[in-house]
Amino acid sequence: MSGNKLTALERNIVACRRCPELRAYCAQIARTRKRAYRDQTYWGKPVPAFGDDDARVLIVGLAPGAHGSNRTGRMFTGDASGVWLYRALYRAGFANQPDQRDRDDGLELHDALISAALRCAPPGNKPSPEQLRRCAPYLESEVMQLTRLAVVVALGAIGTRAAVGALQGAGFRFAGVPRFAHGAESTAIGPHARVTLLSSYHPSRQNTNTGVLTEPMLDAIFARARALAGAAPS
Ligand code: SF4
Structure with missing residues (x-):
């Protein structure tokens, strides 16, 4: 985080033990490591959100990568998805x-906070519905604490479902049924604000190596997010 507002929440996330099977998996990955990272100390704990805690744009991914965020301790850092996203x-x-x-x-983010549906790396990048349910309150808390929130960019189908649930849990109501498609937009009306949910294909290798997602497609998503949120702060 760049400020202090989410620090208590951040601490709770890092200390979370609600999914013993995921904590054991992440710790085991941190012990065994990948050959290329043998000289590094893995983070091996739940990964909190990263970025501007007064952001107007919230980005919701899937989960830490076993040798990405589970290694570095920062969302979307240390793997191929992060290369695409941060560029x-x-x-x-x-x-x-x-x-x-x-x-x-x-690296610093301005007006954007990156979070995820799940904070611990799941085996095979496949979280169970129960794990997603246990982790959902963290995203909901972040939505509630982002008082200037205007846009949620949801990456992938799971990211979109998690974002919908977090917005609804925070008191937002959708005008229609939100759907997942690249570039799909839905409007959520909250107690004090209107938020646009903007879906994107996830920048996973599976999508970027096959051309399902190209850099111009991802650029178009964030250009739209910028337009919806308003001009960059000076
Ligand atoms: S996935 Fe979420 S709920 Fe489960 S242990 Fe990790 S931080 Fe806690």
């Missing part, structure tokens, strides 16, 4: 640099 955020003016490596690389 796109930089081009749209939400990040101060296009590259990400670890938590000491100087």
Whole structure:
């Protein structure tokens, strides 16, 4: 986080033990490590949101990668998905640099907070419905604490479902039934604000290596998010 508002929540997330099977899996990955990262100390704990705690744009991904965020301790850092995401955020003016490596690389987000449906890496990147249900209150809390929230960019079908649930849990009501499609938009009306849910294909290797998602497609999502949220803060 760039400020203090979410710090208590961040601490709760890092200390969470609601899914013993995921905690055991992440700890085991952190012990065994990947050959390329043998000299590194893995984070191995639940990963909190990263970015601007007064953001107008919330980005919701799937879950930490076993050797990505579970290694670095920062959302979308240390794997191929993060390379695509942070480059796109930089081009749209939400990040101060296009590259990400670890938590000491100087990367800062402005007007954007990156979170996820699940905070612990699940085996095979496949969380169970029960694990998603247990983790959902964290995203809901973040939605409630982002008092200037205007846009939620949801990555993938699971990210979209998690974002819908978090908005509804925070008191937002959708005008219609939100659907997942690249570029699909839904409006959610809250107690004090109107939020646009904007869905995107997830920048996973599965999508980027096959051309399902291209960099211009991802750029279009964040250009739209920028337009919906308003001009970049000076
Ligand atoms: S996935 Fe979420 S609910 Fe489960 S242990 Fe990790 S942080 Fe806690």
